[in-house]
């Protein structure tokens with residue numbers, strides 16, 4: 658069965674990648690792609706005006722929409738999905754609590770699956786990190802992420818998700834320390850968080866656990882954006898036809 662998707666932010670790094678990945682996979686068809694700068698085509702798909710999204714969703718009736726844009730625009734695009742009855746896959750990161758509440762509101766009308774990272778490797782890293790922090794109680798924990806120079810939000814959405822995972826397992830870690838400068842010895846309740854921006858790195862996340870004479874480093878590196886696009890497409894196929902509500906990428910991988 659073919660899953661017909663709508664893609665927002667078509668000219669963005671991820672929007673483009675999703676359109677190209679869908680074009681190379683028989684299971685998917687891009688029913689409509691929108692951009693703030695319409696015109697031209699990406700992988701043979703005409704790029705339409707994002708301002709017309711509500712009408713385009715009504716006309717094309719896609720099985721799911723895939724959004725990798727920015728927080729404000731993502732909330733607007735998902736509201737259009739709620740209005741049109743289209744399931745939404747959201748890969749955008751950097752949301753405020755208020756924006757997350759708006760996405761939850763939309764999930765009362767349509768299925769909404771949001772994930773800070775659509776790579777299977779990160780799903781495995783998260784499981785390994787949760788296990789490691791339990792196995793190594795009292796160890797110091799530091800999270801470092803590295804991304805391309807165009808990334809806007811810091812720390813990355815994935816780093817924040819990993820920090821939530823770590824804090825859920827370790828009650829003693831109560832303070833996130835973002836970088837260090839000056840006279841800054843470590844205090845026991847800290848989790849260090851470090852964001853590096855350089856070149857065209859697709860995405861790297863490292864968790865360091867260090868105790869007396871024992872150091873464990875768990876690292877995931879995305880080789881390209883294609884891994885995120887592939888995961889988002891899997892999520893779109895999985896989400897199509899589900900009941901309204903909030904869904905998680907881990908459910909897609911079960």
Ligand SMILES: NC(=O)C1=CN([C@@H]2O[C@H](COP(=O)(O)OP(=O)(O)OC[C@H]3O[C@@H](n4cnc5c(N)ncnc54)[C@H](OP(=O)(O)O)[C@@H]3O)[C@@H](O)[C@H]2O)C=CC1
Nearest residue numbers: 666667668669670671692693726727730748750773774775
């Ligand atoms: N969950 C995951 O696995 C992944 C998540 N991401 C996240 O996806 C998001 C996009 O990343 P990336 O593609 O690199 O970013 P880009 O800046 O390359 O692309 C984002 C695109 O979204 C659209 N856009 C951005 N801001 C607005 C706005 N205010 N209003 C309307 N449209 C807007 C634009 O497309 P246009 O002009 O065509 O409308 C823009 O080109 C980020 O939040 C990033 O963290 C990225 C990779 C993987």
Ligand SMILES: O=C(O)C1=N[C@H](C(=O)O)C[C@H](O)C1
Nearest residue numbers: 750773774808813814815860
């Ligand atoms: O902006 C990116 O590029 C990425 N963003 C996501 C994040 O913020 O975690 C996922 C991935 O690491 C790439």
